[in-house]
Structure formats: structure tokens, C-alpha cells
Amino acid sequence: MSIKLECHEANHICDKNQYREASFWEKVRLNIHLIYCRACRKYTIRNSKLTKTVKNPKVQSISTDERRVLKERLQQELSK
Amino acid sequence: MPINTLDPNTWVDKYSDYLYNYTIVRVNDHEVAQDLISETFLAGLKSKDNFKGQATERTWLISILKRKIIDHYRKINSNKGKAEVRVNYNDSESEGDWLEERVSDPYDRTAEDTMENEELGMAIFGCLNGLPEKQASIFRMKTIDGIDTETICNEFDITASNLWVIIHRARKAMADCLEENWF
Secondary structure, three states: OOOOOOHHHHHHHHHHHHOOOOOHHHHHHHHHHHHHOHHHHHHHHHHHHHHHHHHOOOOOOOOHHHHHHHHHHHHHHHHO | OOOOOOOHHHHHHHHHHHHHHHHHHHHOOHHHHHHHHHHHHHHHHHOHHHOOOOOOHHHHHHHHHHHHHHHHHHHHHOOOOOOOOOOOOOOHHHOOOOHHHHOOOOOOOHHHHHHHHHHHHHHHHHHHHHOOHHHHHHHHHHHHOOOOHHHHHHHHOOOHHHHHHHHHHHHHHHHHHHHHHOO
């Protein structure tokens, strides 16, 4: 296994890393790739920014259970 | 002009988060927000024959929701007296203070900042609505609900590398969209 990465592989690892699913060895290779690849550096910055934004506690969503309740109520009304 | 149609079966999945973020900024109570959204969907269902197809589904639902929120505040405020702001300057604790001290501070931007932060939720779910359905639901499950890869793969019957390609496209689209509307 070579230490060098293609850009599309680097992007894949970067995506995985956003969910903390990249292995240690993958992260090392990604970081080495980032040293010399400008495009991937840009992609990584944007990707982390997106992760941070979505993780913002002010972004709220309705839980799956509550969605189901909403759906059932709507469904009831639909079938009338 | 394309004629928009309504499809009530998809409302909850597509719009509930968007509407929720819109509502929570305005009523600041989880239960109330949920009731209002539920009422909005039901009202939408009742009056769906009045939908002319000129606006998108989402705009139309938001306009109903706006009425619902106003109605909600009317209902609360009909108990007269609660709505009044009473400045009481006669208690012993604040004796000798000046009224001017209670005027809002124009250099204190905290309130505005929180408001902006809260609208972020709308920006995100608005962008999510723009994505193809499969991408949007997978991105949502993975990123917002935090469900692990394997479960999602089983549910959609796809392989892990399939999933990562979809995630990659979704992330790219989301970043583009947010860059335009938010950052």
C-alpha cells in the first residue's frame, strides 16, 4: 500500500473523517496528501465547516417518534 | 410558470423540520411549536382545494403557519394584563436606579446573534429540501440523526461505497447551497 493518495480517495477519507469513521492510517495518509494538494485542502476546510454548522446546537430537528405522531395524525385526516 | 401540486403524504418528511425551525424561533416552546405544525398540516389538508399552484408547497405551508402563529399569540394575549410590560420602580431593591439604565444597549449584539443562529436551522433544512430525495434522507440520517453506516445501508439496500458516494454528493451540494445562502 503506497502512502500516496489519489484525490478522489482523499475526498472519500475526508468524508469518512467527518463522521469519525476514518482509521488512524487513513488519517495519516490524508494529512500527507493535504500537504501538497491544494484542491483537497480546500475541500477539507469546506467539509469541516459544513460538519460544524450542522452540529450547531441551535439547529433543531424533530425526532423520529414525533415525526411518526405527526404522520399518523395527518394520515387519519387523509383517510376520512 | 410551472403549476405546483400538493402531495400531503410527503409533507411530514419533507417540511416538518423546516417548519419547526421557523416556529421555534417565534414561539420558543417545543410543545407549542409541534402543535402549531400539526395544525398547519391539518389546515393545509382541509384547504388544499384552494391551492392555486402558483407558489411552491413550502411557501404555501409557511403562509398557513404564519397565521397559526399569530392566532397562537392572540389566544395567549386574550388574557388581558399578561401582555403588558410593567415597569415597577417602587420596590426597595431598585430604589435610586435610573430608568435609562433599562433601555436596551445598541452595542450588545447578543440578541441579534442568537436570532441569526436560530435562522441557520431554516437555511440548512431549506437546502436539504433542494437535494434529490434519496440524497437528502440519507444525509439527514447520517449527519443529523447520527445513525451508523450499516443500519442505513440495510434500510436502503445499498453497499457502503454506494452510501459514501451519495454522502459525498450530498455534502458537496449542501456546502454549495449554504455558501450561497448562509456563510
